Amino acid sequence: MSSRHFLTLGDLTQQELDGIIQRAIKLKQDHRNGVQYMPFKGKVLGMIFEKSSTRTRVSFEAGMSQLGGSAIFLSPRDTQLGRGEPIEDSARVLSSMVDIIMIRTFEHKKLETFAQYSNSPVINALTDDYHPCQLLADVQTYVEHRGSIKGKTVTWIGDGNNMCNSYINAARQFDFNLVVACPEGYEPMQALVEANQDRVSIVRDPAEAARHSDLLVTDVWASMGQEEEQLLREKAFADYQVTPQLMDLANKDALFMHCLPAHRGEEVSHEMMEDPRAVVWDEAENRLHAQKALMEFLLLGGQS
Ligand code: CP
Ligand code: NVA
Numbered sequence: 001m002s003s004r005h006f007l008t009l010g011d012l013t014q015q016e017l018d019g020i021i022q023r024a025i026k027l028k029q030d031h032r033n034g035v036q037y038m039p040f041k042g043k044v045l046g047m048i049f050e051k052s053s054t055r056t057r058v059s060f061e062a063g064m065s066q067l068g069g070s071a072i073f074l075s076p077r078d079t080q081l082g083r084g085e086p087i088e089d090s091a092r093v094l095s096s097m098v099d100i101i102m103i104r105t106f107e108h109k110k111l112e113t114f115a116q117y118s119n120s121p122v123i124n125a126l127t128d129d130y131h132p133c134q135l136l137a138d139v140q141t142y143v144e145h146r147g148s149i150k151g152k153t154v155t156w157i158g159d160g161n162n163m164c165n166s167y168i169n170a171a172r173q174f175d176f177n178l179v180v181a182c183p184e185g186y187e188p189m190q191a192l193v194e195a196n197q198d199r200v201s202i203v204r205d206p207a208e209a210a211r212h213s214d215l216l217v218t219d220v221w222a223s224m225g226q227e228e229e230q231l232l233r234e235k236a237f238a239d240y241q242v243t244p245q246l247m248d249l250a251n252k253d254a255l256f257m258h259c260l261p262a263h264r265g266e267e268v269s270h271e272m273m274e275d276p277r278a279v280v281w282d283e284a285e286n287r288l289h290a291q292k293a294l295m296e297f298l299l300l301g302g303q304s
Contacts, residue, residue, distance in 0.1 A: 004298055005115045005122045007108075009132045009169040016297065017136075017173050024140045024286065024293035031066065031289070038068025039300060045071040046098040047125070048081065050105040051224045055260060056125050056133065059287035060102055067292055072098065091117035100299055106225055121298040123291075128225065129189065131162045134259045135170045136290035141283045142215060145255060149176050155213040155250070156180045157206050158240045158267050159233070160188030163219045163259055168192045171199045181209035183236045206240055213250040217257045218242045218267045234266065243269040247277055257283050 005011055012020070030037060045064045049057065057073065064071040074094075076082030081090055087110055094101060095118040103111050103122060108129040115122040124132050142149045154171065156164050160182050168188055171178040178200045180188060187193065193200055203209050210216060218240075221233040247256060256278040264270045272278060 003119060003121045005118075006132060006294060006298065007111055007115055007122065007124045008130050009135060009166065009173045012173075012297075014173050014175070017139075020136060020290065020293045020297055021140050021143055023296065024136065024290040025144060027292050027296075028286070028289040037066075039296065040064065040067040040069030043067075043069035043100070043299065044098040045069060045295070046074060046094050046101040046120075047071055048074045048094075048101065048103040048105070049125075050076050050081075050103075051126065053104060053125070055284055055287050056102075056104060059291055060125070063288050063292040063295065067295065069099075087113050088117045090114070092119070094118075095120040095122075100295060123294065123298070126162060128223075129162055130166045130169070131259065132166050132169070133287065133291055133294070134163060135166045136294060137283055137286035138217070138257055138259070139170060139174055140286045140290050141257065141279050142255065144282070144286075145279055146214070146253065149174050149215075152176045152214040153212055153251075154178050154215045154217065155209045156182075157209065157216060157218045157242050157246070158182060158237055159186050159219060159221055159223070160202075161219060161223050163217075164188040165192055167217065168196050168200050172196055177201075179203060179209045179213065181206040181240065183240065186236060206242075206246060207249055210246050210249040213254055215255050215257065216242055216247060216250055219259055220261070220263055221267055237267065241267060241269055242272050244271050244275050244277075247272065247275065255279050260284055 047060055061071045091114040100121045102125040104125040105111055106128050108127040111124055111127050139149055154176050156167050165188050167178055180202045221237040222230045258280050262268050
């Protein structure tokens with residue numbers, strides 16, 4: 001299968017990723033200026049969601065429509081995917097009918113298998129292990145507010161989850177340092193940490209992690225699929241809330257990001273969400289622009 005896929009940030013080169021970020025910034029400006037750009041006329045995006053979503057669904061669907069194409073929402077509840085049709089068969093059939101496919105699912109392996117059998121480009125719209133589309137939006141947001149993220153120090157506070165794993169990949173691909181503050185037993189993927197030891201460190205103390213940071217990021221304590229662990233996790237992460245006081249320890253021009261949905265009073269305080277250092281709404285909006293740039297890259301090979 002010759003299609004390029006986007007299953008993790010490692011699937012694209014550093015130059016390609018930088019190109020997508022710059023293109024996303026341009027597409028955003030054009031969109032704001034009312035410029036119509038519809039290179040996807042007749043193209044169809046298949047969207048498979050095995051987990052809930054607000055931002056991912058709307059940004060992909062709106063993005064596809066703005067580029068002149070259309071999108072089909074597929075849930076396991078009303079497709080054969082939910083009735084056990086093999087993933088390999090689904091991939092071959094769906095990719096023969098649509099031009100590009102995004103998948104939000106549980107096991108990362110399932111996404112990899114789908115991509116292996118797909119004739120169309122496949123995009124990871126979140127798995128238990130990674131959420132690379134969110135990182136495109138996060139990096140775009142940082143670049144828009146502060147310029148290049150290269151050489152900066154980014155601090156992850158909380159669960160070593162799919163977002164945190166993608167931050168490790170981003171540290172490598174966008175060339176920044178990452179400090180992860182998490183309780184014992186909630187570290188990001190060990191192999192990933194080991195492979196990126198030159199730029200990733202794990203500490204236990206959020207205050208230590210926040211010092212000298214240019215960007216603080218957090219995410220929910222219990223991700224989708226971990227709902228039954230909520231109480232246990234609330235205890236484990238009690239000291240890991242991002243507040244304006246924690247932000248005060250970071251560099252003067254540090255920003256705060258959260259992929260959303262946010263649980264105020266848990267991983268982030270009410271005040272922090274309203275703090276001028278929080279750029280979470282820009283970050284959410286940029287999902288639209290970053291994914292338009294990504295789809296353009298995967299379908300048309302990028303534009304300048
Ligand atoms: N950040 C993010 O992926 O949000 P949704 O779960 O709403 O898609
Ligand atoms: N870590 C969260 C991200 C949601 C966008 C989850 O997987 O539920």
